[in-house]
Amino acid sequence: MNWFSQKLEKTRRILNTPIEDLFTGRAALDEDLMERLEETLIASDVGVPTTMHLMEGLEGLVESRKITDAKALKSALASRMKETLAPCAAGAFKPSASPHVIMVVGVNGVGKTTTIGKLAALFRKQGFDPLLVAADTFRAAAVEQLDIWADRAGVDIVKHIGTSDPAAVVFDGLEAARARKRGLVLIDTAGRLHTKVNLMEELKKVRRTASKKIPGAPHDTWLVLDASTGQNAISQAKLFHEAVGLTGLILTKLDGTAKGGVVLAICHELGLPLRFVGLGEQVDDLKEFDPDSFVDALF
Numbered sequence: 157m158n159w160f161s162q163k164l165e166k167t168r169r170i171l172n173t174p175i176e177d178l179f180t181g182r183a184a185l186d187e188d189l190m191e192r193l194e195e196t197l198i199a200s201d202v203g204v205p206t207t208m209h210l211m212e213g214l215e216g217l218v219e220s221r222k223i224t225d226a227k228a229l230k231s232a233l234a235s236r237m238k239e240t241l242a243p244c245a246a247g248a249f250k251p252s253a254s255p256h257v258i259m260v261v262g263v264n265g266v267g268k269t270t271t272i273g274k275l276a277a278l279f280r281k282q283g284f285d286p287l288l289v290a291a292d293t294f295r296a297a298a299v300e301q302l303d304i305w306a307d308r309a310g311v312d313i314v315k316h317i318g319t320s321d322p323a324a325v326v327f328d329g330l331e332a333a334r335a336r337k338r339g340l341v342l343i344d345t346a347g348r349l350h351t352k353v354n355l356m357e358e359l360k361k362v363r364r365t366a367s368k369k370i371p372g373a374p375h376d377t378w379l380v381l382d383a384s385t386g387q388n389a390i391s392q393a394k395l396f397h398e399a400v401g402l403t404g405l406i407l408t409k410l411d412g413t414a415k416g417g418v419v420l421a422i423c424h425e426l427g428l429p430l431r432f433v434g435l436g437e438q439v440d441d442l443k444e445f446d447p448d449s450f451v452d453a454l455f
């Protein structure tokens with residue numbers, strides 16, 4: 157089993173075991189079996205609308221391929237999943253400006269700061285020289301945490317000591333990016349304020365500050381979602397998309413959760429590019445999202 161499959165072990169198990177069991181004691185695919193497959197998908201956090209979508213295409217495949225065993229059924233399901241995920245593949249990241257500013261948003265604890273650390277290391281390996289901006293000024297610990305990641309990734313960070321205005325840090329961060337001729341800026345933001353309205357207003361203010369300093373910035377706004385929250389991730393994404401306009405998604409904590417099926421729901425229901433998946437707490441535990449290798453790792 158490869159690294160990716162191992163990381164997805166829990167979701168693999170919750171999907172594969174019931175599908176294999178479907179055929180125990182019977183020789184062919186019947187309606188009852190298809191219904192149980194549907195239930196398995198829904199139970200794996202694929203969600204009702206996306207399960208219906210997968211099943212629709214699957215029925216045709218079952219007929220045309222004359223499927224009568226679990227192996228063939230899994231392979232047909234895998235084809236359907238790849239088709240469903242294909243529109244969400246973002247491909248390799250390419251900056252569209254210099255500096256290209258990426259604002260990273262999401263609720264508290266989903267993995268924003270960790271992901272920025274991993275992204276900084278990855279982008280550095282790819283030859284960019286990212287600058288980190290510590291605009292989660294809500295907690296002092298958040299700045300320290302980003303500082304540690306900056307060290308680990310070997311990149312610069314712009315932070316304020318003892319201020320509570322994220323827009324001011326962003327202003328200074330973009331100023332520094334220009335002065336130091338950096339091609340890429342990653343902005344870490346807060347995920348928790350007293351109310352959702354406050355949080356969204358703060359993020360909008362950060363956006364306005366960025367665009368005043370650098371026209372067109374932020375060029376990307378990526379939402380980080382925690383896979384272990386399952387279907388809840390969908391409603392979070394809708395909320396953030398309405399408020400700040402997202403250009404991409406990052407799904408973290410796919411390791412250690414059985415709710416990996418949510419990837420399909422996220423892609424099918426939101427239609428936003430899924431850029432990266434997080435598969436652990438270490439610097440290398442981040443993978444560009446690729447539907448084919450993801451589905452292959454699942455089965």
Ligand SMILES: Nc1nc2c(ncn2[C@@H]2O[C@H](COP(=O)(O)OP(=O)(O)O)[C@@H](O)[C@H]2O)c(=O)[nH]1
Binds near residue numbers: 268408
């Ligand atoms: N297992 C796992 N843990 C993660 C992943 N990404 C982040 N975490 C952990 O989730 C916790 C919250 O992460 P943090 O980056 O502080 O979240 P933030 O509040 O959104 O900035 C930390 O303990 C991280 O180590 C991931 O992909 N897999």
Ligand SMILES: [Mg+2]
Binds near residue numbers: 268269270292298344
């Ligand atoms: Mg954070």
